[in-house]
Amino acid sequence: MGALTVTAKGQVTLRKDLMKHLGVRPGEQIEVETLPDGRVELRAARPGGKISDVFGLLKRKDAPSLSIEEMNEIAARGWAGKR
Template sequence: MTTLTVTSKGQVTLKKELLQHLGVKPGQKIEVDPMPGGQLAVRAVRQEGGWEDVFGILAGETDKVATIEEMNEAIAKGWAGLK
């Protein structure tokens, strides 16, 4: 069990190993829910999104243009566990 100290402003800093356990990195968020008996439930906020959010993410990062055949070959190799 880890003991944390509350500051005069009512703030608590989570230790590095607790943040690692939650899988939280700087700039990410956590949720805290009050529970019965004076307890809190803490969990990492998971980002939600769909395919639309990743379209174009690599645009302008390379000059190479892959053909459909090259993409299909890369996909097949990936599924087969090949590089």
């Protein structure tokens, strides 16, 4: 087990091996839980939700649905904010 240094601002930088172990990248969040005896537990914060939350994600309001051919054409062009 290695030691981490606390900065004057009270911050700790996690080493790359710890971030890899947690499965997090820069900009992602880590959940912290305080435990007895001054211990803390870190774990990667994972977004919650249900698979049904994505239903209708691609549905277009006030417009007909895209055909498979139209979707393939858009994907082939690469998304650049235009249709």
